[in-house]
Amino acid sequence: MESTDRSPRHMTTLGGHIIARESALIPRLYHDEALLALISRITHLPAVPVRDPLERHVLNTLHQPGDTHGAHTDDYPLALVLFIEAPHNPAHGGLLEYTPHTTDLTTLDTDTARRAHHRPGDGYLLRSDTTAHRVTPLTRPGVRRTVANFAYTTPDRQQALTPSAAQLY
Numbered sequence: 001m002e003s004t005d006r007s008p009r010h011m012t013t014l015g016g017h018i019i020a021r022e023s024a025l026i027p028r029l030y031h032d033e034a035l036l037a038l039i040s041r042i043t044h045l046p047a048v049p050v051r052d053p054l055e056r057h058v059l060n061t062l063h064q065p066g067d068t069h070g071a072h073t074d075d076y077p078l079a080l081v082l083f084i085e086a087p088h089n090p091a092h093g094g095l096l097e098y099t100p101h102t103t104d105l106t107t108l109d110t111d112t113a114r115r116a117h118h119r120p121g122d123g124y125l126l127r128s129d130t131t132a133h134r135v136t137p138l139t140r141p142g143v144r145r146t147v148a149n150f151a152y153t154t155p156d157r158q159q160a161l162t163p164s165a166a167q168l169y
């Protein structure tokens with residue numbers, strides 16, 4: 001991806017516009033008022049849905065050895081990531097690596113980076129525009145990592161910063 005220091009994207013994606021056409025559940029959950037209120041309360045930001053239907057709710061699947069979601073920061077400030085599938089064993093990859101309070105992607109290769117393993121049913125809420133982050137490559141066949149990624153923003157930030165979403169979805 002040009003806009004993120006040429007970091008790799010080896011994954012299968014489903015964009016928000018297709019999800020909106022095929023699923024009633026995911027758009028309803030994305031726009032759920034109680035969920036938005038909870039996110040606003042946790043983050044102390046006036047969280048609102050992203051206007052761009054492509055990027056607001058997406059599915060990302062890593063399913064082959066070497067599949068990875070390379071280093072980046074998001075166009076919008078908040079990401080709620082819900083795990084549908086994940087490798088049981090952390091040694092099989094699919095781990096979230098992140099460095100809080102920086103957009104410098106090179107920090108992910110230093111000991112300031114943190115690592116998290118998740119299970120199906122887990123979720124995390126990330127300050128995704130000011131946290132460098134990536135997903136480590138899958139290390140073996142037969143394991144999968146599928147997440148629903150809900151992007152949220154604030155009323156003053158409805159413009160994507162990069163063309164990356166249009167390239168990915």
Ligand SMILES: [Fe+2]
Nearest residue numbers: 073074079128
């Ligand atoms: Fe991200």
